[in-house]
Structure formats: C-alpha cells, structure tokens
Amino acid sequence: MKLRALAAAIVCVVSGHAQAATVDVALSDESARFALSSFVGGFSEGRTLMNTSLFYNTENDSVVSAGLHMIDVVGSKTPGLQIGVGFQAYYSHLTDHDGLALALGGIISYRAPQLKRVNFVIHGHHAPSITSYMDSDRLSEYGFAIEYSLLPQADVYIGYRKFDIDDQSRSLELDDNGHIGLRITF
Numbered sequence: 001m002k003l004r005a006l007a008a009a010i011v012c013v014v015s016g017h018a019q020a021a022t023v024d025v026a027l028s029d030e031s032a033r034f035a036l037s038s039f040v041g042g043f044s045e046g047r048t049l050m051n052t053s054l055f056y057n058t059e060n061d062s063v064v065s066a067g068l069h070m071i072d073v074v075g076s077k078t079p080g081l082q083i084g085v086g087f088q089a090y091y092s093h094l095t096d097h098d099g100l101a102l103a104l105g106g107i108i109s110y111r112a113p114q115l116k117r118v119n120f121v122i123h124g125h126h127a128p129s130i131t132s133y134m135d136s137d138r139l140s141e142y143g144f145a146i147e148y149s150l151l152p153q154a155d156v157y158i159g160y161r162k163f164d165i166d167d168q169s170r171s172l173e174l175d176d177n178g179h180i181g182l183r184i185t186f
Helices: 002-016
Strands: 021-027 031-043 046-057 062-073 081-094 097-110 118-127 132-134 138-151 154-166 171-185
Touching: 031 171, 046 081, 046 171, 062 097, 081 138, 081 171, 097 138, 097 154, 118 154
Parallel strands: none
Antiparallel strands: 021 031, 021 171, 031 046, 046 062, 062 081, 081 097, 097 118, 097 132, 118 138, 138 154, 154 171
8 A cells, every 4th residue: 555655656746747758568477567757857968857667576576666867869979879877766565575775777778860760778777785775685677678669659669677676685586577568658
C-alpha cells in the first residue's frame, strides 16, 4: 500500500511540472516496467528530463524510481548523438528486503541520419554502498534497446535489461531478460 501511494505521489509531482509527457511500457515474460518522463526545463546548454518508474517481476519484487537528467546533443560533428547524465533514486521492496539507493548514471542514444526512424540506446545507473541505505548495499541497472518510430509520437523497441541489488549477505537479481516496449509522447 505504501509503495502505491509513493508511486502515485511521484507521478503527480512529475506530471504537475511537465511540459510534454512520455509514457513508456516495457514487458517481458518475467517483468514489467511502467515509466513516465517529461522535460521540465531547458536552456541553451541542454534540457532537464524528470522521470519516474515502477518495476515489478514474477517474484513479487517491486522498485519505484525517480530521477533527474541533463540531456543534450553532443555536437554538429556527430549528428543524431545525444548524451544524458544525472541521478536516479530507487526504493526497492523485495522478499525480506526494503532498500533505498541513490545512483549516478546516464543514457546515450544515436539516431543515424541515414536511418531516421531507427534509434540505438544504451543506459546505466549504479549506486555504490556509500549511497545505498536500509537493506541495500549496492544497486546496478543497465541495458540497451533498438527503437523504431512507427509514428512521430510512438516508438516500439526491443531491449535487454540487467537489474541487480546487493544486500549484506546476497545478490538479488531482479531482471536479466530481453523485453519489448512501447513509448508514446503526448
């Protein structure tokens, strides 16, 4: 119940400051991830992306996260390349585990000028033990995806995600699978 209330509060905060929102759903046989993100500001050196997500799997593990990233185009010598860096806060509720972690990370995406509808994305975040609290000792989430723009505001993709949380005595693997996804911007 607390997890649902926290997720609802994060969604309300993000959508309240949003200029345009993106809804992202990624599904596999063993896990699901629902995310909401929006650009909440920008200036000549980049744009600020705020996001929140809910992840759960067949083991009844769930993770709520929220983050803030600066994203911008790298430069004119590499058209289509964007890089984002920032932080992501994670609250995890697993069997015999409740954790909190603050991770640093980023995202790299490349849309080749010759393949205007295809986008390649790599992302990753890591929280060492110094920024992991409660039952968490370390957290890492990373993955990649190949996206295809069906419509100007709708992308489909296939991807892979590796998501691990360590506590004092064990390593907990939340996800290590491929998935399919849909992203809609409105």
